[in-house]
Amino acid sequence: MKQESAARMTIRDVAASTGLSIATVSRVLNGRDNVAAGTRERVLAAMADLGRNAPRRRAGSAAPRADNxxxxxxxxxLSDYFGLIVSAVIEALHARGMHAVVDAGESAWRHTDVLPTLVGWPQVRGAILVLPSETESELTRLRDLGFPFVIVDPQAAPPANIAAVSAANFAGARRLGAHLVELGHRRVGVLGGRPEWRVSGDRLAGYTAPLMGAGVFPSEELLRSTDDPTVEEGYRLAGELLDLPQPPTALVAFNDKMAVGALRAAAARGLRVPADLSVAGFDDIELSRVTDPALTTVRQPLNEMGRMAVSLLERMLNGGEIDALHVELATELVVRDSTGPAR
Structure with missing residues (x-):
């Protein structure tokens, strides 16, 4: 699929095309509520038309830096997970003569209507959206406006014609599940993330596939999930599983932070890791290497995810062909001291 970037349009261009005032167009671009739905659609349609019909410009041309x-x-x-991805994006953009306009944290949560306005921003030519909270229809609308963007770590399966980069979560979780099965574990508890996230489903399916191959089917009793995958939530959910009449012999966590919480829950109950309980995480952030015992985990290529997103966006801006719009990067099982034979 060939994707190209349009030259920047101005508010005056949109106003002239629609016959509306500059003030009205500005209210639409800034996501104000005091705009009629028909007027908003009229402005967005005009922006899409101007974007399709404008002359194309290649990335790396002699455009001023402020417009790049x-x-x-x-x-x-921007913690140790998202911070690594965003830092890699910024460094990769800088290496290509572009700069990042970063919107992160609480302020980004408040900017819920920002995507349709990006076409009118003179300082940006494309976007990289990390685990975007926008719906599929909102992302599709941005694509239909002709604005180039790439998703990193999508919440849900992205539409077929939207570029996305993620890690091979199912494959990584399956390798971890197979590792535990080989150690003799059959009663494995799962500390999951948000159920509606695609990654949560992929990892759960990966964990359980080797168990099912060994004749053990998933038990709802051993599954927990949370909207806030933190150390504290890992401690709480692990405690629920460890207090069952028949507790699990191993725990796999949505991320390394929750796994650290599981280690603390085990210690609070006098359980030895891995002699009494095996614990594993996901991501391989720095925290996983400084726990006692050090965490077995699945390494995600977080830096490479950011760099790959920039590479895809650059090709889109250059009008190049992209044969694979959905890129999954390989994960790696890292075995450390927190997993051992089932008791």
Whole structure:
């Protein structure tokens, strides 16, 4: 699929095309509520038409730096997970002569209507959206406006014609599940993330596939999930499973932070890891290497995810062909000291 970037349009261009005032167009671009639905659609349709009919410009041309930005949206705190992805994006953009306009954390949560306005931003030429909270229809509308963007770590399966980069979550979780099965574990508890996230479903399916191959089918009793995958939630949910009449012999967590919480829950109950309980995480952030014992986990290529997103966006801006719009990068099982034979 060939995707190209349109030259920047101005508010005056849109106003002239629609016959509306500059003030009205500005209210639409800024996501104001005091605009009639028909007027909003009229402005957005005109922006799409102008974008399709405008002359094309190649990335790396002699455009001023102020007009060579990329909007980077991450509606989450830039912790050791999201921070690594966003930092890699910024560095990769800089290496290509572009700069990032970053919108992250609480402020990004408030900017719920920002995507349709990006076409009118003179300082940005494309966008990289990290785990976007927008719906499929909102993302499709941005695509239909002719604005180039790439999703990193999508919440749901992205539409076929929208570029996305993610990690091979199912494959990584399956390798971890197979590792535990080989160690003799058959009663494995899962500390999951948000059920509606695609990644949560992929990892759960990966964990349970080797167990099912060994004749053990998933038990709802051993499944927990949370909207806030933190150390505290890992401690709470692990405690629920460890207090069952027949507790699990191993726990797999949505991320390394929840796994750290599971380690603390085990210690609070006098359980030895891995002699009494095996614990594993996902992501391989720095925290996983400094726990006692060090965490077995699945390494995600977080830096490479950011770099790959920039590479795809650059090709779109250059009008290049993209044969694979949905890219899954390989994960790696990292075995450390927190997993051992089932008791």
């Amino acid at each position: 930005g990329v909007y980077v949206r991450c509606p989450y705190v």
